[in-house]
Amino acid sequence: MSEEPSRLPRLTLARQIRDSLVSRIVSGQVRPGERLVETRLAATYGTSQAPVREALRELEAMRLVETQPRRGTFVRPFVQETLRESYVVRAALEETATRLALLAGTVPVEALRADVxxxxxxxxxxxxxxxxxxxxxxxxxxxxxxxxxxxKRTWESLQIEARTSVTMVATEVDLHDVARGxxxxxxxxxxxxxETACRHARDHQWHYADLPHDAHGRAREAAG
Structure with a gap:
């Protein structure tokens, strides 16, 4: 594979391998369609195949790779594009959900406070x-x-848990900023x-779409 990372310590865990691979896949260092070979990865990271195998299983759950019978594990195509697209779609869905919930008076405020x-x-x-x-x-x-x-079914189909985990790893977000947002x-x-709540719900997701403009058409640099 191209641009091999520095060898990780012997005591590394599967999660560290997973996070390293997530960053390399999303950044394009590991290309779509590229095969991820357990033995080569184990040698790259200086570990046994067991944590590598576990890391690959987690990557498959994140839908970053796919395992083909008798062929191996391959990086899925269009990873970066689908991540961006999913946040634009999610922004529209969550803006609508916020509007419906507020109009119906069904927002579980106490539970949301607990999540924050x-x-x-x-x-x-x-x-x-x-x-x-x-x-x-x-x-x-x-x-x-x-x-x-x-x-709800459309929202769930976006594999929200997996994509959120990928974003957390790949963009190295500030966790305090996540809580503040x-x-x-x-x-x-x-x-x-x-209207303010709906705008916040939309902009909150659009922020992660990694597009040159925000939801209001302003260039990212100018949006400040």
């Missing part, structure tokens, strides 16, 4: 996976509060300002 607190605690501990779980929980509660089964969204929801 969980994100703050995860940020203090530097626990990205706990932060991702709390974030997904927060957004799922809003989607479920919309009481629209088609919207959700707290701002919750504040808008609690204030009951329908």
């Amino acid at each position: 607190e969980a994100m703050r605690a995860a940020a203090d501990l530097g626990d990205g996976e706990a932060s991702a779980r709390a974030s997904v929980s927060f957004h799922r509660r809003v989607v479920e509060a919309a009481h629209n089964e088609l919207l 959700h707290a701002e969204l919750l504040a808008a929801i609690e204030a009951g300002d329908l």
